[in-house]
Amino acid sequence: MRRLMSSVMTVGIVLGTSLSALAAPVPTTMTIGVSPVSITPLDTATVTATVTPNTGTINCGKGQIQYFITHVDLTITNWIQLANNISVANNQFSAVFDPAVIPVSPGEKVTFRADYVSSGGGCDFATADFGHSPTVDLLIGTLPLAVCPNGQVTGAFVSIEQPGGIGAPAPGTTGTWNFVVKVQACEDLFGVTAQGGANGWSTFKSFTPSVATDTVAQSIKNKNVVALWTLGDMTQGSSHSLTVEVTGTIKNGPSECGKVKLLNGDWSATYATVANGPRNKSAYSQYVASILVTCP
Numbered sequence: 267m268r269r270l271m272s273s274v275m276t277v278g279i280v281l282g283t284s285l286s287a288l289a290a291p292v293p294t295t296m297t298i299g300v301s302p303v304s305i306t307p308l309d310t311a312t313v314t315a316t317v318t319p320n321t322g323t324i325n326c327g328k329g330q331i332q333y334f335i336t337h338v339d340l341t342i343t344n345w346i347q348l349a350n351n352i353s354v355a356n357n358q359f360s361a362v363f364d365p366a367v368i369p370v371s372p373g374e375k376v377t378f379r380a381d382y383v384s385s386g387g388g389c390d391f392a393t394a395d396f397g398h399s400p401t402v403d404l405l406i407g408t409l410p411l412a413v414c415p416n417g418q419v420t421g422a423f424v425s426i427e428q429p430g431g432i433g434a435p436a437p438g439t440t441g442t443w444n445f446v447v448k449v450q451a452c453e454d455l456f457g458v459t460a461q462g463g464a465n466g467w468s469t470f471k472s473f474t475p476s477v478a479t480d481t482v483a484q485s486i487k488n489k490n491v492v493a494l495w496t497l498g499d500m501t502q503g504s505s506h507s508l509t510v511e512v513t514g515t516i517k518n519g520p521s522e523c524g525k526v527k528l529l530n531g532d533w534s535a536t537y538a539t540v541a542n543g544p545r546n547k548s549a550y551s552q553y554v555a556s557i558l559v560t561c562p
Contacts, residue, residue: 291393293320294394298380298400308409315380317394324356330347333346334376335376336377372408379401412452413451415450420453421537421548422449423449423452424548425450425551426447430443430445433558437559440514445510448507449497449535458498461493463490463491463493463533464510472511480506495508528555529555
């Protein structure tokens with residue numbers, strides 16, 4: 267009797283396991299979106315696919331995203347892989363479309379689709395394949411007009427202008443000179459600051475900003491005096507200037523004759539392109555403010 271009951275229980279366990287293994291995967295539906303929906307060739311966009319199960323939440327399996335490009339002449343590419351083997355979290359997986367990696371031109375359109383495959387072994391969700399995926403389009407817009415030198419359309423451009431003072435001082439001369447630091451906003455910028463120095467033979471005397479709300483503070487960095495200029499938010503195409511006055515004495519002696527003395531040090535700007543966003547740094551200015559020591 268014990269043997270009979272044991273056999274019945276064993277059969278029941280095997281049968282139950284078999285029925286569980288044969289259970290149908292949980293049905294799913296797929297949606298796909300892109301943000302933003304329009305970019306220039308200088309921007310990026312994030313493509314996000316959402317796989318929604320009838321019950322539960324998907325945190326397993328893998329996704330992939332493909333795209334094709336419709337050119338201005340209406341010819342199209344084949345479907346191309348943007349990303350595959352993407353992990354799924356809370357029903358979603360995503361990838362970034364970057365024109366720096368995948369060249370596109372203004373007027374073109376990029377179309378995306380997605381695919382999801384369950385991994386099994388407790389991840390039992392129905393496949394959402396490419397054939398049943400909706401698509402979403404990303405439009406490629408025109409490049410913004412350059413408002414900064416050298417065709418620069420992003421960030422800030424920092425330049426040194428209008429060096430003034432005694433242009434051809436003799437050795438031993440003590441004097442005051444000045445230069446102008448100019449920051450141009452090549453796009454809308456937030457929380458702009460600029461910092462820089464004078465040079466190794468003179469010291470700061472005064473700062474005169476072109477915008478009354480700008481402020482300048484000084485600090486010591488690596489034994490050098492550094493000026494921190496706070497400009498605030500700037501709209502595309504706007505500019506702020508800072509007149510920097512320095513004072514110093516040129517060494518006395520014939521060895522100074524013919525030397526070019528720099529007035530400005532390195533200057534650069536930091537900024538965000540969205541309010542409270544990550545900080546970026548501009549390229550450094552050039553050493554263009556100088557004087558030539560001239561002997562009688």
